[in-house]
Amino acid sequence: MTSNTRVVVIGAGLAGVTLARRLAELGTPALLVGEEEHRPYNRVLLAEVLAGRYAPEVIALPAPAGLVRARVTGIDRTARRLRCADGTEIAYDRLVLATGSNPVLPPLRGLFTTGRHELPEGVHAFRTMDDCLGLSKAVRPGVRAVVIGGGLLGVSAARALALRGAQVVLAQQAERLMERQLDPEASRLVLRHLTDLGVEVHTECRVRDVRCAGGAVRSVEMADGYALDADLVVLACGVHPRVGLAEDAGLAVRKGVLVDDALRTSDPRIHAVGDCAQHDGTVYGLAAPAIEQAYALAESLAGDTDGPAARYTGTRSLTRLTLTGRDAPFDLAAFGETEPLPGDDVVRLADATRGTYRKVVVRDDRLVGGVLVGELGTVGALARAWEGAEPLPSDGGPLLHLLTNDGGS
Template structure:
């Protein structure tokens, strides 16, 4: 079936000077960036038509990995939307690839038969993925990783679950493996070389990377030579190595390398070797034809990374916009020194230059095994020629700058391995000092080829915020790894004049969290599409940041009216289980207040045996966590547990997690109150309550605080005179002790204040804001005023909370699983009448 053709035609003025016709073959990053550079120099010189093989606008191909991983949507990686083509009078012909070039008539032809004349032609066809010609390489389910369609095929496979084999342990292969693993597939990476990313990493860094990926659940096979891709009924079933090992696969991703796409140029008679041969101005053997990007060969080199493309585009535009006969000689492209970063969350890796250890090179190495840090710099003739950083890449830009300039490092030789701060005379207390010391031509944003000087010029030109910088010079607009550098430059350049402004909910809207919540109520908005329409959302369907937030805000504003949108929840909330690094799930049945009984324990034991769960662990919240449950088994697991009266733990949702207790006065000789009984009552009252973030409660039976109530979101410490109520604790990465909220005399008062505090938090906090940062943001006095300034306030808030609970305490897995309805509703029959009476 032919791909539909999209043509965005330019709107030319009635009378304009005759322009040269510039045809561009390739709507990718290199072709469009070259056009951008030309427009920046001489916007009226060319009449531009761009031909793209894909049926879409120009997007950031290097950000396909975050799209596969679910961290970004396609809309987030678009570089030039339809408005860019229209604003610059560019005709875009998409989904209709060029099939031939006639140099004699200076025309080109597309697959649909369109003939386009040109005065100047730019070839930016990029590269083609290399397919290993082993048996089975053409089976259905064998895919590459080069464009959005490839991502779509991988996502379709991941939706079905199963196993994936990625052939190739380079940048693209590892990023593909990371994305598929996050999507729940069991992933095996097969790499023919003994070291992952051997072109960018030495053996030590490669080992650290392999160990970390294996720790995350991926199987990494180095030194693995593929012999055959096996299949059945035309579809892939596995990968067989030459040593006899076999790995099952529902999808095989070929990521073994790329080749310059030279077919069109070769057929047109242009000089082609490994790539299309170009000079320093990106001109081919035909003076009317230029070429740029991964398809070209310059001074014997072909480049597969993005940074050299930007240098090529600048040289091309400088020459293309030069008037004939001008005395000025354009600056040519002389080649690039490249650097590499791996786009896998939680792995910091940087590599640049030559680290092969050739004659005359000196290695300086630092290892910190406890922190997983490895640094190696290579020096030759007192010049930095290579660097490999793993675990701490903060000085990557500084090393890269030294490497490109070839400066004499003798004065800082002894401190070089410790980074810029030490090499400059000792650690600086100013976090911006390292960025300030960079030269103006130091690269800040590798994705878009933006230097420090360009960022500063953008700021001085009026870009007073991070978003403004992104929109003007594109620094930090792609992968975001340079955001810290850009923020430092804003602080250095503007000082107190930096415009932070109110933080918007996300890039889809100009409204902040508080405004969105207020307008949902004021405008009586009761559906996500209605909110987006009324509040002028910039995207058609929102994004991964705003949809879960809107779903929660609507659920909180209209309990019982708004229907929870499961698709707008994170995967752990949808599954009522936590996805683990190997693609399986862990399940935490709810045990009220940490109590259990023989029936429940037998049910858990039966589930563990029946579904072959490899591990059961006691959690910090006094529950049993069952690991290794397959996604397809989750409904049946919950049905079996429901048969014993155990509902979903909501243990990984933005909701109440658990209520931790000690044994209290019933058993402990120090206990002053029945902490276990109160804990059970609090958990029965609050379970299933959706919240802005996870929420934990604990009840300690005496000031010895065995249940750790003073690091929970809501903590009760029993004393002789009653109950101390604490709020805003956090025992995570940043430990925060609770603030004392109040003291009450009875259990009923403690439960009312708990319900009221939760409701105030639910109605005021931002989505994904825990109680600790919420209280730090608004202040404890604000919270106390919201609860106690009006004598009826606690009663009102508690009533609203209990009313909303009537529509929250459900178990979706129980609803879906056969035979589970009666047990669930029997339990709800015990809980809801009490709530109705209290409400």
């Protein structure tokens, strides 16, 4: 079977769905090709499904009309056709790669004991709805769970498992939690939140081995020889862009698929957006840049199929995480450079009783970054000041107002 369409989008995640829906609104229908059996969903909210806060259908995205379930196995750039695993072909005039990213599977001994690329029973990545549903089925009160990785995903997974009643140990190789997004003080507050939920956190702790018996995980061994009993192991060691199709097709790839300001790859008829795209040296791996890229590309493709006009110049993205605890939620946000350089000015406001912390970094009278934990009433104003990159008044009053204008601290 061969189907023909002008714009084809590979990937039914947030970037692909946003692009297809925006193109439809602009009168340029696209064919969206997704390989997961589930309805398109917001991957950012998978931890809330695992925690039992949301049912899977709650995080579903509105699916575009032109959605095909297929796994693309190859791109024929000369014939402008896609080859699918079921033997079908899909012709395109413009192709968009929105293939997302894959979880990093660390090189641990015992991880692939069968010789096949299949994880032992009880060991789970945490990237897809199937991963989430598999974990949800396995978790129960008292189950011993080890989460490997203390970044954004690992913290979210540990919190979700603890809320389901699991005995959770989080093993983080770095010296603190979420070290890429947060400064030490904010990391300590995240640690306190997890500890209050009963999570046992080990930092500067490298996992060496996953031990299995009968094909199922039994324990996790640390580099120092200490072993943790485990019924469940969650791999939250980061992600890497899914670029296999692009590489096989001969497109320029470094960490991600290289794109210019028109989000074009090295083949002018092929574009890339979202987690798989590398623009101006950056692979964002966040929702906000994926959405911005999708909107920019939709305007280009709908406006001029022979030469995209809209330009994408990058995203100044903010990381935000809400950890729903047993009582009040725990909110945090981080943007820009949270660690100052010599000569930078730093303003900090902290309230140990309320568990709130706010810090901003100012360089040459411009806000270059900040981190907020607890009450986030000021985050919108601070983010706008950062995104605008305008000089701040020299008296410092407006900056203090931005930090406190919700009446806190």
